[in-house]
Amino acid sequence: MYAVKVFVVERSLVFCYLAKPSVVKFSAKSFLTKTILKKMKITVVGAGNVGATAAQRIAEKELAHEIVLVDVVEGIPQGKGLDMYQSAPIELFDTKIIGTNGYDETANSDIVLITAGLPRKPGMTREDLLNMNADIVRKVTDSVVAKSPNAIIIVVSNPLDVMTYVAYIRSGFPANRVMGMAGVLDTARFRTFIAMEFGVSVQDVNAFVLGGHGDSMVPVAKYTTVAGIPIKEFLMMHYKDQAKADERLKALSDRARNGGIEIVNFLKSGSAYYAPSSASVEMIESIVKDRKRILPCCVRLTGQYGIDDVFVGVPVKLGKTGVEQILEINLDDEDLKALQKSANEVKQNCEKIKL
Numbered sequence: 001m002y003a004v005k006v007f008v009v010e011r012s013l014v015f016c017y018l019a020k021p022s023v024v025k026f027s028a029k030s031f032l033t034k035t036i037l038k039k040m041k042i043t044v045v046g047a048g049n050v051g052a053t054a055a056q057r058i059a060e061k062e063l064a065h066e067i068v069l070v071d072v073v074e075g076i077p078q079g080k081g082l083d084m085y086q087s088a089p090i091e092l093f094d095t096k097i098i099g100t101n102g103y104d105e106t107a108n109s110d111i112v113l114i115t116a117g118l119p120r121k122p123g124m125t126r127e128d129l130l131n132m133n134a135d136i137v138r139k140v141t142d143s144v145v146a147k148s149p150n151a152i153i154i155v156v157s158n159p160l161d162v163m164t165y166v167a168y169i170r171s172g173f174p175a176n177r178v179m180g181m182a183g184v185l186d187t188a189r190f191r192t193f194i195a196m197e198f199g200v201s202v203q204d205v206n207a208f209v210l211g212g213h214g215d216s217m218v219p220v221a222k223y224t225t226v227a228g229i230p231i232k233e234f235l236m237m238h239y240k241d242q243a244k245a246d247e248r249l250k251a252l253s254d255r256a257r258n259g260g261i262e263i264v265n266f267l268k269s270g271s272a273y274y275a276p277s278s279a280s281v282e283m284i285e286s287i288v289k290d291r292k293r294i295l296p297c298c299v300r301l302t303g304q305y306g307i308d309d310v311f312v313g314v315p316v317k318l319g320k321t322g323v324e325q326i327l328e329i330n331l332d333d334e335d336l337k338a339l340q341k342s343a344n345e346v347k348q349n350c351e352k353i354k355l
């Protein structure tokens, strides 16, 4: 019997010494993946900007043993999938990536990220996309569910809250297994703008942006802090003037609300995808590793915050079974009313679409 000693020399390298004079070197990420995580299969539907970038991030973090990239355009998922797989020897991941135009290869996926759809163009609201993308998400969900009846679905396609509702209804899945990504992104944008304002690390800024993923989203000042200091207090420390502090808080909140369109206007064609893919993968990571992160996600409310049967962004605990808890945080009257107004807009849009 050989004694095995494992030394973590640096983040990416592990040296494993056997009693015999053989030294095996391998990637620390692979070591963790193979020994700790169960076999995980993740399907990403839509091999466009968000989907392909998310797939690459999932692979580089080794959150799955296999990624299946699906798209309607022939050759795109196959080509992008192979290209990503060829980065594996350099990025040191063992995740297998395949691309396809069908769903057979997606069978028994644990998580499905739906990014299929049309992105916004300048001058277009998310609601303009409503009916076009509802049709796509409906078909995609039917195909996903037929092959992966136990999957957790995360929707990214816009208008996000309505598309998540479409996936929920069409899948017939319990609500803990269907959620949408928006709050993590909107919050990341808010945190970035706050860090830029004060010239501090983004890591020291915490926030919650709740509500629908649209103009009615609600950046919650009460739970926004810089190194634990409430944002209103921090603004006063910085500007020493109440009117200026109020004006800057409003400007930061408005910029977060318009964070998506600001990028659409720069790009001219297409919309943001680096931060949206990061946000999606943060949710996936919490589920895969059962981390129980508290993240703002679009989930079905059943009376919380006085909102019933609507998908809208609120803080939730994400673990291996999906949405494990919906947190009902104490909101100021103004924020609660804004959240309810936002949910009402989502509900009205849900009523406009064919399911």
Ligand SMILES: NC(=O)c1ccc[n+]([C@@H]2O[C@H](COP(=O)([O-])OP(=O)(O)OC[C@H]3O[C@@H](n4cnc5c(N)ncnc54)[C@H](O)[C@@H]3O)[C@@H](O)[C@H]2O)c1
Residues within 6 Å of the ligand: 045, 046, 047, 048, 049, 050, 051, 070, 071, 072, 073, 076, 115, 116, 117, 118, 119, 120, 133, 136, 139, 140, 155, 156, 157, 158, 159, 160, 181, 182, 185, 213, 270, 271, 272, 273, 276
């Ligand atoms: N929730 C968010 O915060 C957020 C953020 C960014 C983008 N989005 C949305 O995500 C979606 C994707 O954005 P993108 O920038 O990747 O767009 P994209 O155009 O780059 O990619 C979309 C892909 O979906 C594919 N597709 C279309 N119909 C399909 C179908 N039936 N089955 C499979 N694939 C199909 C297209 O061929 C395309 O490759 C858009 O609806 C966009 O508005 C949401």
